[in-house]
Amino acid sequence: MGGDAADFIRSEYPTALRRAVLLVGDQRAAEALVQEAMVRLWAAWRRQPPDNPGAYLRTVTTNLAISGWRRRRLREVPFEMGPEPSVDDSAAELGEHDVVWRAVRALPPRQRAVIVLRYYEGLSEPEICAVLGMAPGTVRSQASKARDHLRSTLNNEEGAFDERR
Amino acid sequence: MNVDNLDQRISAALEARAEAVRIPVGDPALLAGRTARSRRRRATLGIATALAATAATTVLAVSLNDGGRPASEVATDPNPPMSPSSPTGNLGLHAALRQELQSDTRVIDEVLLGGVLTGAFLCGVDLLGSTTEDRSKLDVHYVWLVCGDFTTGEHAEVTTAGAIPAVVTTRRIDMGELEIVDVQYPRQSALQADIEQMFPAEIAQRILMRDVDPRPTEAELVEEASAMP
Numbered sequence: 603m604g605g606d607a608a609d610f611i612r613s614e615y616p617t618a619l620r621r622a623v624l625l626v627g628d629q630r631a632a633e634a635l636v637q638e639a640m641v642r643l644w645a646a647w648r649r650q651p652p653d654n655p656g657a658y659l660r661t662v663t664t665n666l667a668i669s670g671w672r673r674r675r676l677r678e679v680p681f682e683m684g685p686e687p688s689v690d691d692s693a694a695e696l697g698e699h700d701v702v703w704r705a706v707r708a709l710p711p712r713q714r715a716v717i718v719l720r721y722y723e724g725l726s727e728p729e730i731c732a733v734l735g736m737a738p739g740t741v742r743s744q745a746s747k748a749r750d751h752l753r754s755t756l757n758n759e760e761g762a763f764d765e766r767r
Numbered sequence: 768m769n770v771d772n773l774d775q776r777i778s779a780a781l782e783a784r785a786e787a788v789r790i791p792v793g794d795p796a797l798l799a800g801r802t803a804r805s806r807r808r809r810a811t812l813g814i815a816t817a818l819a820a821t822a823a824t825t826v827l828a829v830s831l832n833d834g835g836r837p838a839s840e841v842a843t844d845p846n847p848p849m850s851p852s853s854p855t856g857n858l859g860l861h862a863a864l865r866q867e868l869q870s871d872t873r874v875i876d877e878v879l880l881g882g883v884l885t886g887a888f889l890c891g892v893d894l895l896g897s898t899t900e901d902r903s904k905l906d907v908h909y910v911w912l913v914c915g916d917f918t919t920g921e922h923a924e925v926t927t928a929g930a931i932p933a934v935v936t937t938r939r940i941d942m943g944e945l946e947i948v949d950v951q952y953p954r955q956s957a958l959q960a961d962i963e964q965m966f967p968a969e970i971a972q973r974i975l976m977r978d979v980d981p982r983p984t985e986a987e988l989v990e991e992a993s994a995m996p
Binding site for chain 1: 773774776777778779780781782783784785786788789790791794795796797798799800803924985986989
């Protein structure tokens with residue numbers, strides 16, 4: 603068992619971590635999230651190897667990001683002290699994408715998850731429904747709200763930028 | 768101002784952010800496998816320990832104040848004498864505290880922010896330190912709680928979780944038995960100030976830096992929930 607699971611985890615880890623950073627917006631939190639997801643995958647593999655381990659990992663990671671882990675982080679936010687590696691550290695590297703990324707990062711977790719699955723993972727609506735366990739109408743609604751919010755935020759940010767110029 | 772190409776801009780921004788992610792060195796598979804095996808062992812041991820401790824502390828009674836109040840006077844000394852272990856030993860105290868705290872509706876309300884409990888409410892506890900007062904037979908324990916609402920059965924998962932520090936006051940009765948007489952939390956509206964007031968300086972610093980290690984871990988709690996019907 604260990605060999606197959608280990609090989610999969612090694613090969614999939616970079617992809618999973620990139621996904622997690624987009625979902626939670628923070629490198630350190632993403633590493634912890636992926637570790638938790640990998641441990642769950644390992645335990646599941648021990649019982650019975652998943653038919654599609656990539657899909658299993660994506661589902662676990664995404665749902666951890668928007669459910670229990672999200673709430674815990676919200677409660678723990680006031681305890682954050684001192685500098686931590688975060689997306690802000692690499693803002694300069696992001697250049698022109700920074701404004702958009704900041705707006706995505708500010709979305710509520712479920713909306714952000716829908717955006718990440720759609721625009722980064724390239725999943726179809728039925729696939730997003732399967733990952734999130736949501737009805738198609740809910741996914742459409744979340745996507746619509748997210749896009750409206752992003753459009754509004756970018757309009758405001760870029761309007762303010764134009765005025766400063 | 769141009770957001771007409773919103774879809775393309777979102778895709779490009781996410782791709783750029785993903786490319787900027789630093790991939791840590793090390794073997795994630797080794798860590799995952801080792802952690803999974805360790806959790807299985809600890810989950811088995813933890814459940815047995817908790818059951819034994821519960822049987823040994825039959826007099827436990829909990830009297831919790833309303834959540835969200837600042838500390839009582841017993842916890843205002845910033846540098847009280849610290850005791851490395853409780854009268855019953857930290858392992859037994861840890862299990863007994865955990866057992867009582869996770870079954871109290873006021874703790875549930877505090878963690879779930881008034882939400883409705885839908886599954887099993889389980890907690891991990893980090894006992895950060897204790898102070899002992901021989902004359903009053905009161906002990907004050909400084910804990911970090913991570914509690915959650917878990918679904919049970921084979922596919923157990925946490926659905927809601929919260930992490931909070933708390934000051935738990937217990938009274939020694941005799942024969943090593945304890946009575947929990949008070950639990951206090953910092954107010955969310957004045958979190959840092961309350962933590963600094965309620966906890967000894969060293970422990971307050973650990974809490975503020977989140978230098979805590981509650982046990983069982985979330986994954987172990989999931990294992991525990993998965994063993995429940």
